[in-house]
Amino acid sequence: MATRNYATATGQKEQKVKVPLALFGGSGNYATALYIAAVKANSLQKVETEILDLVEATKRSPKFLEFTKDLSVPKDTRIKAIKAVCGDAKFSDITKNFLVSTKLLASVLAENGRLRNLETIAKRFVQLTMAHKGEVKAIVTTVTKCFKGVLEPLPPQEEKELKETIQAIIGAGKTVLLEQKIDPSILGGLLVEFDQKVFDMSIKTRAIQMERFLRDPVNIANI
Known part of the structure; x- marks a missing residue:
């Protein structure tokens, strides 16, 4: 009310x-x-x-x-x-x-x-x-280490290319606003979230998927 x-x-x-x-x-x-x-x-x-x-x-x-x-x-x-x-x-x-x-x-x-x-x-x-402004927020989670061991975000050129890729996905008429996050726990790769979509390309997720695959029993009939 x-x-x-x-x-x-x-x-x-x-x-x-x-x-x-x-x-x-x-x-x-x-x-x-x-x-x-x-x-x-x-x-x-x-x-x-x-x-x-x-x-x-x-x-x-x-x-x-x-x-x-x-x-x-x-x-x-x-x-x-x-x-x-x-x-x-x-x-x-x-x-x-x-x-x-x-x-x-x-x-x-x-x-x-x-x-x-x-x-x-x-x-x-x-x-x-x-x-209202036609903006789409994209959150990119990465883990990058420089030679001194300090965590850094994506290099400018990679950030630019990723932003262009997301822009191509959402199409014209909207503007991509890229926000970078650093999370060492993902081990490597990328985690991209935008427009209620999640693209998980992190090493951590790949490792979990591989672990599950290795744990599954082998079906001899399919070999």
Whole structure:
């Protein structure tokens, strides 16, 4: 109910907003409501920046993170604290209205005790903004060692070629945003994730598959 009220109360009722991606669950509903309000206010980029900045602030401050997750904190205290944060950060009205109660909206995150879900909601919101901009995030996990034994990401040329390959797969009209991760446990090769697809070309997975093959009993009849 809060998300439905938020979506209609903060924008013009006659304006129709097409949501580029269907999200489900509580965090999906909140993210969708925020997206609709931000689009109506023509503040999508600004709201995205503000929400991500707030998430980063919780990561930099263990006390603030604990505060957002502590349900024993009285509702009035939560609201007062988040209002102060919004004021100091000069957040837009859309972001402030989403985080704390206003005259237009009875309650959202702070009053509902949903601050603990802020990071999850922010991730779902970014899914919507990326879909809005036609962007596809591709996560590439590798393990590469330089001669000093320091782990490094893919060399620029290999990164460029991989990005071009993914771009060819998803087709024109979308832009690939490549994010690299390093995980020594995969032993070598690549693990590529994008658009709800996973391409596992890691040595670790190949080794597991080989182990399973060697453990299977040999069927003499098939030899």
